[in-house]
Amino acid sequence: MNFKNVVTVFLLGALVFSCKQQNKSANMEAERGLVFAKGEKITSDNFIGTAFLNALVEADSTNPNAVGSVTFEPGARTNWHSHPAGQIILALDGVGYYQEKGNPKIIVKKGDVVRCPPDIPHWHGASTGTAFVQIAITGREKGETVWLGTVTDEAYDQ
Numbered sequence: 001m002n003f004k005n006v007v008t009v010f011l012l013g014a015l016v017f018s019c020k021q022q023n024k025s026a027n028m029e030a031e032r033g034l035v036f037a038k039g040e041k042i043t044s045d046n047f048i049g050t051a052f053l054n055a056l057v058e059a060d061s062t063n064p065n066a067v068g069s070v071t072f073e074p075g076a077r078t079n080w081h082s083h084p085a086g087q088i089i090l091a092l093d094g095v096g097y098y099q100e101k102g103n104p105k106i107i108v109k110k111g112d113v114v115r116c117p118p119d120i121p122h123w124h125g126a127s128t129g130t131a132f133v134q135i136a137i138t139g140r141e142k143g144e145t146v147w148l149g150t151v152t153d154e155a156y157d158q
């Protein structure tokens, strides 16, 4: 094999490698479950850590539910809170935690559905090591979410 052939083989190899890298990156986007955009960074004091909200549907007179996609980075979570008309959480991606007051926290994985009963204090968020993406469907017909205080590291780690 002469020098020219070696260069040609190298360049073809580099081309194939770069195409594979691009495919990998596109697949990772799809695997992240990016049906919905991540949205805006949440700046509310009712959250700990880094989380993003894409407010998909506002409640109105014909539809009493607010629908939002929330992405929690590892360790991020809501404060304790309750919803006067309850909430449904659809786990789109990753691994998260959900805990109702007085019960142990449960692990929530992609594909899981959680029903939060009305007025039950709870929190939700990402697990320690993995981000979590959820769709929250929140009934608004009986009033706004009631915020109840921080989920301490001790409670989160239990």
Ligand code: MN
Pocket (backbone or CB within 6 Å): 081, 083, 087, 116, 122, 123, 124
């Ligand atoms: Mn909730």
